[in-house]
Amino acid sequence: MINDKRYRVLITYSLFPTSIGWCGVLTTQRGLLRLYAGYAERNQLLNHIAGAVDSHKKKVPATGIVIDKIKRYCSGKHVSFEGCKMDWSSLSPFQQKVLKAALKIPYGSVETYGNLARTIGCPRGARAVGNALAKNPFPLVIPCHRIIRGDGKPGGFSAGGGVMLKNKLLQMEQLS
DNA sequence: AACCCGCCCAACT
């Protein structure tokens, strides 16, 4: 539950439908706080948001740079999320290291959990990397779907649509 | 000090 004092200031949220399902965005003045993607039902998403933050939040229209990028990405466009301001304050140093390394994997390419572990100087930390990615608060923007297992299988995906969505995103990027 | 994991690798069948 994100109900820390430091978040009490203001959280805004928006919901919007896309080709990969309902998506949602939570923001603070520090930037993007959390992103949701791939929900079949709007209410599902709403419940997840309700479970993640307390009542100090305000609904705002689904507009803005980040949301526009997400919409374009979901329609199959080659979108760079570079420059998106994100609120990292609730993440551990290790999670930040993993997510920032994942951020560098370009559109249309993939990397393995093991290799990502090596690039952050943690050569036997593949599983720890998976653990950190499982809690990625910014799916799509931080492309955790581009990280797959060493044997070529997709591995897991904890955002809205599960592994099905992971495969769909990878397929979308190959075709662009 | 136990668990739990979006893993990996070698060694099998």
Added chain:
DNA sequence: AGTTGGGCGGGTT
């Protein structure tokens, strides 16, 4: 191709 078993490191309770 699938399965098994040991090892792994970070996070959570």
